[in-house]
Amino acid sequence: MKKQLLFAFSLLLLVSVTFAQPGGINPDAAYVKEQYTKYEYQVPMRDGKKLFTSVYVPKDQSKKYPFMMDRTCYSVAPYGTDKYKGSLGPSPSFLHDGYIFVYQDVRGRWMSEGIYEEMTPEKEVHKTNNDVDEGTDTYDTIDWLLKNVPNNNGKVGVWGISYPGFYTTTALLSRHPALVAASPQAPIADLWRDDGWHNGAFFLVANFGFYPGFTNRQDDKPTQRRGGRFDPGTNDGYDFFMKMGPMKNTNDKYYKDPIRLWNEMMDHPNYDQHWKDRNVLSHLHDIKTAVLVTGGWYDAEDLYGAINTYKTLVKENANTPIYFTMGPWVHGGWARGAGDHLGDVDFGGPTGPHYRDDIEFKFFSHYLKGTDMNIAKVNAFETGVNKWNEYKSWPPKEVEDRQLYLLPGGKLSFAAPAAGKDSYDEYVSDPNNPVPFLNHKSMDMDREYMTADQRFLADRKDVLSYTTDVLANDVTIAGNIWANLKVSTTGTDADFVVKILDVYPDTASNNKFTGKDVKMAGYQQMVRSEPMRGKYRNSIEKPEPFTPGKVTPVNWELQDVLHTFKKGHKIMVQVQSTWFPLIDRNPQTFVDIMKCDSTAFKKATQRIYTSKTNPSFLKVRVVQ
Structure with a gap:
């Protein structure tokens, strides 16, 4: 789920502007009106609720067409058959190529009836018609479409990005025999882990501005009304959130408690249990x-969702064709x-068209229309050297x-620390002077932060750096x-952030995407x-405090990468x-961070141990 409001609604505009010609003319818009007839339906669900559904049918009725369906909480607008x-x-x-295109407002959103639940909990057993979820809603929709939309070939494909990616995953749980192909793209898999918290740390700037605009209704009354945009009155997120104070002030100062989803x-x-019920991964079995x-x-929002949806599907459905693409x-x-760069980092050419034409289109065409397909089970783009691998x-095995x-003296090495005294590095962490994640002002989770140059933190005493020698080989x-x-x-609580950087050599040249006043020579590109x-x-599930001064192991996953640190570079x-x-800021005292006040915030001295007795390290998978 995208936690930046502008992106959520840009999905609605995507089809109008993405493929526009110079001069602002979109040739597809005219083609849609010439070649398709639009219908609108209120499709009944088994519990009596009706879901608003737009259907675009080819005017050429000389052949049968498969369905391509997108279920969304972001509106199927525009409304009206004209x-x-x-x-x-x-x-x-x-x-x-010709499909019957279906767009549906999910239960409780926009023009569909019902009460909306964020990541509707899925049920393993549906004993009565009132036992509904996104899986049953998809099943009932497919059944209705097959019976009521003429000239279909009996096959259905579903796709969606972000929250619609989640609805694509739950479409699999319908287990409808006519659903032959589905593509969850950047799907939420576990709301606590994907968008809300990363290992318990709350993603503040991504979530805060999202919910006012997302919350256009909290009742059973269909509407086309949008939510209201929150105006912080500044573009300086660092300053705004520092002045806001502790997390409870989000309601005390701004929301005033009306947003149910935020309060959850x-x-x-x-x-x-609230979040366990919203983890769809546990249901991904018996998929055909x-x-x-x-x-x-x-993907700053749902990297976890894509990777773990794939891994779970493969693990639980050994005989099902599962494909995976990461670019x-x-x-x-x-x-x-084009997908040819992010911020200052050049990916060597367009990557988006290859996916759209050679992978996504061929996948659906094969399963829905029976065309030939020659797609590897895994297509992954290797950053650093900018190439596609199959x-x-x-x-890979x-x-x-x-x-x-991590070694004494700021060294980083695949060789373990030698015997000696119990060495460590330390810094004072002050929640009232936190390390910024950007080197410029912004109220958003600027996506470029994931590859951004980290040299702007060089003078921070509360950031430790460990660096390899110059690499002799890739x-x-x-x-x-x-x-x-x-x-x-x-203290009695503490956050720890680990960043892996690719340090460019001093001879590195700028590229056409390098920003003004930026030098790629010595660039410290964040990789993960x-x-x-x-x-x-x-x-x-059960948080526990630190014992002050006690050496303690803290282990966590940084998620997947496919990256080459080239010869002549360094790893940091x-x-x-x-x-x-x-x-959000950890007060560094053991409290409920969402409810505490400003008196809970304390400085603390953190030590990172680098000895043979107490080693700190990253476990990585190195390609042989």
Whole structure:
């Protein structure tokens, strides 16, 4: 789910502007009106509720067509049978190839009846007609379409990005025999882990501005009314959130408690039953539908969702065709534009068209229309060297687990620390002077932060850096990364953030995307980063305090990468305890962070141990 309001509604405009010609003319818009007839229906569900559904049917009725369906909480606008979308389907290739396109407002959103639940809990058993969820709603919709829309070929495909990616995943749980192909793209899989909290650290700037605009209704009354945009009155997120104070002030100062979905987040900071019910991964078994899971290495919202949806489907459905594509994209970046860079980092050419034409279109065409297909089970873009790789599985089997050690003196090495005294590095973490995650003012979770140059933090005493010698050979890592730190703190709670950086040589040249006043020589490109809220180090369900001064292991996953650190580069690891306002501030005292006041915020001294007795390291998978 996209936590930036502008992106949520840009999906509605995507088909109107993405493929426009110079001069603002969109040739697809005219084609849609010429070649398709639009219908609107209120499709009945088994419990009597009706879901608003737009259906675009080819005017050429000389042959039968498969369905392509997108279920969304972001509106199927425009409403009215005389008002058409500017394009249809995942890309123009679908529009011109001929499908019956279906768009549906999910239960409780926009023009559909019912009460909306964020990531509706799925039920394993449906004993009565009142036992409904997104799986049953999809089943009932497909059944209705097959019986009521003429000239269909009896086959259905579903796709969606972000929240609609989640609805695509839940479509699999309908287990309807006519659903033969589905592509969850950047899907939410576990709301606590995807968009809300990363290992217990709350993603503040991504969530805060989203809910006012997202919450256009909290009742059973269909409406086309949009939510209201929150105006912070500034573009300086760092300053705004510092002045806001502790998390409880989001309601005390701004929301005034009316937003149910926001309050659910504030009332459930731990991974309790509320969030367990919203983890769709546990339901992904007995799937017969062919699946193409798609994600981006630089998806700041739902990287976890894409990777773990794929891994779970493969694990639980050994005989089902499961495909996986990961490119150098931000959230939804494969669906539009070239995908040729992010911020200052050049990916060597367009990557989006390859996915849209050679993978996505061919996948659906094969399963819905019977055309030939020659797609590898895994297509993954290798950043650093900018090339596509094909694998039979992910992560690839040709890897070796290795440990990258943090050593005394700011060194980083695959060699373990030598015997000696119990060495450590320390810094004072002050929640009232947190480390910024951007080097410029913004009220958003600017997606470029995931590849951004980290040299702007060079003078921060509360950021530790560990660097390898210049690499004599390329080092390629593929798969997930685990941080294994030995730490101590003078507080009773603490966050730890680990960032892996690719340090360019001093001879590196600028590229055509390099920003003004930026030099790629010595650039410190972030490759992967993740926070860990220390009180969840042993259990995300039952937080526990640190014992001040006690050496304590803190381990967490930094998620998957496919990246080559080239010969002549260096690998750097940075460790810090604040990352603001990307994540909220940890008071560094053991309290309910969503409800505490400003008196709970205390400075603390953090130690990162670097000795043989207490080693700190990253576990990485190195390609052989």
